[in-house]
Amino acid sequence: MPLVRISLLKGKPPEYLRAIADGVHAALVETFAVPPDDRFQLIDQHEPGTFIYDPDYLGVHRTDDLVMVQIAASATRDTAAKQALYKAIVERLTRDPGLRPEDVMIAIIPNQREDWSFGHGLASYVKA
Amino acid sequence: MPLVRISLLKGKPPEYLRAIADGVHAALVETFAVPPDDRFQLIDQHEPGTFIYDPDYLGVHRTDDLVMVQIAASATRDTAAKQALYKAIVERLTRDPGLRPEDVMIAIIPNQREDWSFGHGLASYVKA
Amino acid sequence: MPLVRISLLKGKPPEYLRAIADGVHAALVETFAVPPDDRFQLIDQHEPGTFIYDPDYLGVHRTDDLVMVQIAASATRDTAAKQALYKAIVERLTRDPGLRPEDVMIAIIPNQREDWSFGHGLASYVKA
Numbered sequence: 001m002p003l004v005r006i007s008l009l010k011g012k013p014p015e016y017l018r019a020i021a022d023g024v025h026a027a028l029v030e031t032f033a034v035p036p037d038d039r040f041q042l043i044d045q046h047e048p049g050t051f052i053y054d055p056d057y058l059g060v061h062r063t064d065d066l067v068m069v070q071i072a073a074s075a076t077r078d079t080a081a082k083q084a085l086y087k088a089i090v091e092r093l094t095r096d097p098g099l100r101p102e103d104v105m106i107a108i109i110p111n112q113r114e115d116w117s118f119g120h121g122l123a124s125y126v127k128a
Numbered sequence: 129m130p131l132v133r134i135s136l137l138k139g140k141p142p143e144y145l146r147a148i149a150d151g152v153h154a155a156l157v158e159t160f161a162v163p164p165d166d167r168f169q170l171i172d173q174h175e176p177g178t179f180i181y182d183p184d185y186l187g188v189h190r191t192d193d194l195v196m197v198q199i200a201a202s203a204t205r206d207t208a209a210k211q212a213l214y215k216a217i218v219e220r221l222t223r224d225p226g227l228r229p230e231d232v233m234i235a236i237i238p239n240q241r242e243d244w245s246f247g248h249g250l251a252s253y254v255k256a
Numbered sequence: 257m258p259l260v261r262i263s264l265l266k267g268k269p270p271e272y273l274r275a276i277a278d279g280v281h282a283a284l285v286e287t288f289a290v291p292p293d294d295r296f297q298l299i300d301q302h303e304p305g306t307f308i309y310d311p312d313y314l315g316v317h318r319t320d321d322l323v324m325v326q327i328a329a330s331a332t333r334d335t336a337a338k339q340a341l342y343k344a345i346v347e348r349l350t351r352d353p354g355l356r357p358e359d360v361m362i363a364i365i366p367n368q369r370e371d372w373s374f375g376h377g378l379a380s381y382v383k384a
Binding site: 007044046049050051052053054056057058060062068070079082083086087088089090091101102103104105106107108109110 | 257259270273274277291293294295296297298299300301328365367368370371372373374375376377378379380382
């Protein structure tokens with residue numbers, strides 16, 4: 001069910017983008033009980049001037065390789081699961097495509113299970 | 129009040145995009161008690177590789193015509209209204225522009241009535 | 257912590273976009289207790305036909321200069337703070353880049369403090 005929006009500066013090759021998307025999804029499967037085939041992701045590549053970030057907030061030193069990951073997901077996960085998710089995303093993205101751990105920002109947007117329809121006009125997670 | 133984000137692969141003509149936007153809005157008016165002139169919609173057309181979806185999740189067979197619809201709206205609707213909304217969106221989009229019912233995914237993002245300002249810097253739905 | 261998405265029609269110069277982003281951020285610092293260096297903003301410039309708005313909803317007369325501002329932020333602010341935020345955003349954007357007060361729409365998307373990670377894979381606002 002997650003709807004994932006990945007935002008970064010333009011200029012990376014397709015396989016780099018794919019590695020980010022793959023890593024975020026694998027982390028969701030591993031820590032958020034997301035089925036492997038529950039994958040819906042949008043990638044936005046920004047021109048300079050339309051991707052604004054602070055290079056030092058909270059003492060974390062960010063570069064233009066920063067990736068902002070927004071994950072809309074049902075609010076059924078606890079804080080421990082969220083902590084595991086953040087850790088798993090960064091572990092994977094530092095391995096491939098080789099991001100710095102400082103260059104991964106994540107925001108979760110919560111909704112409810114009844115807020116999802118995956119086709120046929122049905123509330124997919126609501127019992128009939 | 130809904131803020132609607134419609135995402136799909138690039139390559140469709142303007143009237144096709146408009147039909148999707150019209151159909152989603154008409155469904156919101158019909159089932160979500162949205163005033164006809166309460167319409168704010170953004171359409172994002174994605175390059176291949178930046179629009180990622182599973183072609184079979186929950187046994188629903190999706191194609192590259194898939195449309196992802198994200199609807200930010202006040203959390204004042206119940207599950208029955210959401211079910212009616214999903215059904216109404218798919219009924220309209222299958223008629224025009226002729227989408228397959230499998231190719232419509234919807235996610236609702238809830239907020240509160242005080243979370244909206246429609247001009248003049250006012251909380252439009254909060255009594256003065 | 258806010259993740260801000262600013263959407264408008266394509267065609268404005270970089271300094272105009274920057275003035276909008278600066279004004280929204282300054283208003284968040286002033287009214288929402290956001291630290292000055294807690295700044296993360298994405299700007300989307302839309303082609304005609306992909307940015308749809310009603311020119312009169314609630315009696316507010318909008319033009320193609322309309323800016324839609326979506327602010328994902330922790331749900332720790334009350335209605336008074338939100339009212340102050342809307343007012344401060346519009347005060348600043350009417351001054352620079354000179355928007356009409358009717359041409360500023362704002363939607364807040366609430367989440368929780370545990371929903372944010374600002375690097376290193378940590379839940380930045382959760383005590384260890």
